[in-house]
Amino acid sequence: MVQAFCDWLSNTPISLKIQTIVWIIPAVQTVHILSVSIVMASMAMLDLRLIGITGKRQPISSMVDRFVPWVWRVLLILAATGAILIIGEPGRELLNWAFRTKMAMVATVSLITLAVQQMNKRDATFWENRRIAAAAVGVVSLLLWVAIVTAGRWIAYV
Amino acid sequence: MGILRLCAWLESTRVAENIRVSTWLFPTIETIHVLSIILVVGSIAMFDLRLLDLASRDRSVTEIYDDVMPWTRSAFVIAAIAGGLLFTSSATKYYQNIPFRLKMLTLLLAGINTAYFEFWTRRGITAWNHATRTPRAAKIAGGVSLVLWILVVAFGRWIGFTKQ
Numbered sequence: 001m002v003q004a005f006c007d008w009l010s011n012t013p014i015s016l017k018i019q020t021i022v023w024i025i026p027a028v029q030t031v032h033i034l035s036v037s038i039v040m041a042s043m044a045m046l047d048l049r050l051i052g053i054t055g056k057r058q059p060i061s062s063m064v065d066r067f068v069p070w071v072w073r074v075l076l077i078l079a080a081t082g083a084i085l086i087i088g089e090p091g092r093e094l095l096n097w098a099f100r101t102k103m104a105m106v107a108t109v110s111l112i113t114l115a116v117q118q119m120n121k122r123d124a125t126f127w128e129n130r131r132i133a134a135a136a137v138g139v140v141s142l143l144l145w146v147a148i149v150t151a152g153r154w155i156a157y158v
Numbered sequence: 159m160g161i162l163r164l165c166a167w168l169e170s171t172r173v174a175e176n177i178r179v180s181t182w183l184f185p186t187i188e189t190i191h192v193l194s195i196i197l198v199v200g201s202i203a204m205f206d207l208r209l210l211d212l213a214s215r216d217r218s219v220t221e222i223y224d225d226v227m228p229w230t231r232s233a234f235v236i237a238a239i240a241g242g243l244l245f246t247s248s249a250t251k252y253y254q255n256i257p258f259r260l261k262m263l264t265l266l267l268a269g270i271n272t273a274y275f276e277f278w279t280r281r282g283i284t285a286w287n288h289a290t291r292t293p294r295a296a297k298i299a300g301g302v303s304l305v306l307w308i309l310v311v312a313f314g315r316w317i318g319f320t321k322q
Contacts, residue, residue: 026319030312033192034199037311041200044229055225066214149196150189157185 006090018088025088032081036149038074042067043113043145050116050127050138060134061124068117075110098158102151109144112137165249177247184247187240194237195314199307201230206307208292209300215290219283248321257316264313268306275299 009015018024046067049055055063086093093099116137119126127134168174177183207213208222245252252258279295286293292300 022319026315027312030315033196033311033315034308037196037200038203039200040193040196041204044197044200045204045225057221146193149193153189153192154185 002094003091006094009087009090012087015087015090018084025085028081028084028088032078032085035074035077035081036152039071039078040145040149042070043141046116047138047142047145050134051142052131052135052138059124060127061120064117064120064127068113071113093155096155096158098151098154102148102155105144105148105151109141109148112141112144116141162250162253165253168246168249171246173243174246174249177243184244187243191237191240191244194233194240195311197233198230198237199311201226201233202307203304205230206300206304209296210304211290211292211297218287219292219296220287251321252317255317255321257313257320261310261313261317264306264309268303268310271299271302271306275303 010019045055046063049058049060049063058066116127127137177187204213205222205226208215208217208219214222275296279293279299282293286296
């Protein structure tokens with residue numbers, strides 16, 4: 001069924017357009033990677049703060065307010081550029097297990113980040129008062145982001 | 159043709175041979191290269207945006223610098239080592255690849271921009287450290303850095319589409 005969908009999608013006018021203009025895919029991938037770097041650097045800062053390694057001059061709450069809104073905005077750019085890449089090469093992405101793993105991890109880490117933000121909104125000292133939970137969330141989130149980038153690069157190889 | 163011969167020698171080393179032959183070594187080193195570049199660009203962008211007055215205006219310039227630069231530097235070292243290994247695997251091809259050369263040129267320019275900032279612009283920092291309006295020289299340094307690093311990523315991605 002996914003195969004049939006890929007066949008249909010790759011024959012749509014928009015997909016054919018992306019396939020014939022050679023610079024579109026590398027250009028969109030470049031925007032995608034630059035967006036990943038914004039999300040990744042922001043989340044690394046926040047996660048390291050949650051773990052308790054860096055940035056202790058700032059309360060966790062102000063780091064959440066500083067970085068998480070950027071993450072949501074840039075995730076929209078990632079979704080848009082990612083969608084263009086899928087339309088251009090549906091089979092390369094949708095039938096690829098590295099891609100599927102990546103999407104599952106993106107969904108998971110988004111939910112975790114949403115939870116971090118919501119708890120912080122309800123109580124600005126929530127994470128300061130729960131050091132172990134905060135550290136655990138930080139470690140899981142950081143590992144997921146590293147795994148997401150890794151899976152993203154491996155789409156080209158598996 | 160001294161450089162091309164050096165590249166040919168690099169390519170003939172055991173390390174290069176191993177990376178070429180292995181199915182997983184190249185993608186693994188490349189993943190490390192991408193992860194570290196992402197951190198270099200993301201962290202330097204935070205500082206550049208502060209220099210441009212576009213973000214973190216409630217924090218001093220040196221505070222952002224101290225928070226961010228150690229990560230930028232370590233990630234850069236890892237990116238350079240991983241990149242060097244990738245280069246070694248097909249040195250002559252990379253050396254002759256135009257996007258690769260443009261990437262190296264852009265890196266050199268980014269280095270010059272950073273050196274100029276470190277040795278000249280940063281000297282008078284006490285005058286504008288806490289200011290929400292940074293001086294023109296600081297804005298230029300931040301803007302130039304941001305543009306150059308975007309180009310580094312773009313040329314880097316282009317190598318993968320043009321290398322024979």
